[in-house]
Amino acid sequence: MAELGANHDQAMTFDVAEGGDHTVTVRLAGELDITNIDALASGVAPALERGPQRMVVDVSGLRFADSSAIALWVRWAGVVPEIELRDVPPLLRRVVESMGLAETLNVTP
C-alpha cells in the first residue's frame, strides 16, 4: 500500500496485485488527482512492463478522480488488451459516461 497526498482528506492509496493468469489488479482508494497521479502511474508501470493480458482497476474506494486520472486509465486501456473498471461508484460512473468512456474503460457495476 502506498499513501500519498498533502493531507488525510486528500490521501490516495493504491495496491497492485499480479495474478497468475496475467491479470493485474489495481485497487484504488481516496481521491485521485493531478497531485498524486504520477505516483500511481509509476507505481503501476512495473506491472505493465511485464505485459499483462488483463487489467482490473478496482475503484470502489475512490471518492474522486479528475481528468488526469481518467487519462491514465485510458492510457492503461491502450496498453493492456483487456481492461475493466470495476465497482465504479455512481458519481465516478457518471463522469466516465459523460466523457463517452464507459465502453473504452469497460465500466462494470
Place this chain on the structure above:
Amino acid sequence: MGAGAQAGAPDFGGPVPLPHHDAGVAMTDSGPVSSSAAPARETTAGGDPGDERPAAVARGRWPYWPALGVAVLGLAITGVLVILAASTYTSNENRLLKLRVSDAGALIAEALPSVQTPLASAAALADATGGSVQKFESFIGPYVGPAGRSFDTVSLWHLGPSGPQLMATVGTPPVLAASPQRAAAFFARAAMNAQLGITLLQGPRPRLGYAFTSPGLTGHYVAYGESALPANRRSTLASQSPFTDLHYALYLGRAQNNSQLLVTDLKDLPIRGQHASTTIRFGDSAFTFVVSAKHPLEGTFAQRLPWAIGIVGVLISLGAAFLTARLLARRNQAERLAGSLERIADENRRLYAEQRTIAQTLQHALLPAGLPKIQGIATSARYEAGVEGVDIGGDWYDLIGLDNRRLLLVVGDVSGRGLRAAATMAELRFAIHAYAAQEDPPAVILSKLSRLVNVTTSGHIATILCAMVDVERRRVTVTSAGHLPPLMISDGTGTFIHSEVGVPIGVRSGVRYTSTAVDAPPAATLLAFTDGLVERRGESIDAGLERLERAAVGEDGDLEELLDRLISDLRGDGGDDDTAIAGLRWLN
C-alpha cells in the same frame, strides 16, 4: 485593467465598460490582459528588502563591542575590589603595627624606673650624707656590672663654683670625664631641669649617659651613670621576645635622627614602607621607637588576598568576555542563517509568483486575442485559473468566425497540467483553426483531431465541444468528444444540448463523431464551458449542471454580466480547477 468589453454587434455602439471579476480575464479588442501583472510586480518589489537585510547584518558595526564592554566592566570591578582589599589589608596592618609599637613603648616605659630610681636615690643619699663616698659606693654597687646590671659605670659628682668635681666612681671610668666642658654643660642642664638628664656619647664605644642632680641645700651632687650601646648600634631582639616579628629602631629624642640612633636590627635606616612609631618620655628627653613588620601581621593570606582577587577577577572578566563574544558570534551566525533562509523563502515566493505569472501569461497567450464580430449576436468569454495553481492549465475556449453569418464555438479541456498539457492544447487549438478554415464540419474536425493526439505518447486526453453556429438560420450543430453539453437559455429556461458523446481526443485514432443540431429560439443564449464551472468533489456532475442552469436563467442582464455572475456565483471563492466559458447571444 481587465475591464470587461463587449465584442459583439455594432448596435451596441462599440465597447462598453462593464463590471468585471478581478481574478479573471476579460477579453478586449487589444487581446487578453493578465490581471496578475500588478500583484506580480508587487511581489518582485517586495523581494528587494530581503536582499538588503543580510547585507546590513554583514556590513554592520563590529559585533564584539558588548564582549569588550563585559571585559572592561569586569576588569573595573576587579580593580575596585583589589583596591578595597589592598586598602583593608594596609589599614589592618597599620592598626596591628600601632598596637604592637604601643605595646613595645609601654614595655620601654616600664623599664625606665630601673634607671632613674638608683641614680635619684644615690644623689639624695649624697646630699643627705654630705657627699659620703663610702655610702655612695656601697649603695650603688649592686646596680653596676658588666652584664644584666643597669649601668656599666656610676659616678658621684659635686657641682662646685669651679665646675663639676668627680668624687667617686664605681665601675669603669666614665667616658664623660674625658671632656669636662661637656660634663659641665650636661650637669648644668640636668640641674636646671631637676630631673633625669640623658645624653648620647658618641665614639668607638658609644654610651648612653644619665645624670640625676639632687636638689639639696648643701650643694649640688650629681649621680651619673653610663651604659654601653652596641658598637655598631645593631642588636637583634632575643628570640623569645614577643617582638621578634618586628624590625625596630630606637632613637634618643623625638625624631628619627640617625645621629641619635641608639639601637636597631636593620642596616638601612630610616625604616621605609609601612611602619609605626611611638615616643616615650624619659627624663628631660624621650625615646622614639619605630617598628615595621618582618611578615604580614595578618598572615600571608590577607597579604595575598588582593592579588588573588585581582587574578581571579581578571580571569573571570576575560572568560565572561570570551563567552559573550562566542554567544555574539553564534547569534550573528543564527541571524545570518535566518537572513539567508528568509532570502531563500523570498526567492521561492518570487519564483512561485514568477512561475505563476509565466503560466498565466502563456495561458492567456494561447487564448484568442479577439473575438469575431458577427452581426446579430454578442459574444463573450472568460478564463479563470484555478487557485494556487502554478502550472499552466489545459482549458481553453475559442470563437472562430467562419464567414459573416457562421462561427465555430469551441471549448476544450486537456487532462493534466503543465507545459505538455499546454502544448497539446495549443496543437489542438491551431489544428481546429486550420480545419475550420477548410470548411470542415465539427464532426470531421474532431475526427481529424483524434489522429493528432495519442494518450500513449502524449499522456493526455482532451475533451472538446465543438459547435457550429449559423447565426442567420439560428441553427446550432453540436459535436462532443467526451465533453460536457452546452447550455441553451431562452425565455427563462435552460436546456442542455445532449448530443451523442464520443470518446475524448487521444483515446484512439480516427474516431467517428456524431453531431446533433438544434434550433435556437429568439434571443437565445448559448454557453459552452469546462468542468471547472460545475464540478465539485463528492458531488454528481448532474448537480453541478443543475446549479449552472439555475444560475444562468436567474436574472436579466447582458451577456457580459451573465458570465461575470456565473464565474463569481459558481466558483465562489475559487475552485481548484481551471475554468473556461464561452458564450454567444442572439440579439433578437
